[in-house]
Amino acid sequence: MSELIPLGIRLDKKMVEELNQIADEEHLDRTAIIRKLIASAIENYKKDMVMRKYEQGKISISKAAEDTGLTVGEIEEYMVRKGYRSKYSTGDLERELELLKV
8 A cells, every 4th residue: 555644634514524424335434435535536637637638639549548547448438428529520431431442
């Protein structure tokens, strides 16, 4: 396991109550739940960030997959679940197929 560093944080009462409820449901202590939720949030943040970069044409789909530690298929699946729609049209496909007929 990696080194754990203590971190002080202030949360509003409602959030603490929700964390306690989740901890009870998961049969874990609150600290473990907080670590689990933060890890999930970081992972989703990274996926969303590479998705934006991909949509802007700044990185390739393979670079997006590499940066998130996923396969190309997994990052594509994530993007579809998040509502991404490809700009690649059937016309684009037809033009590329014509180029291959050399």
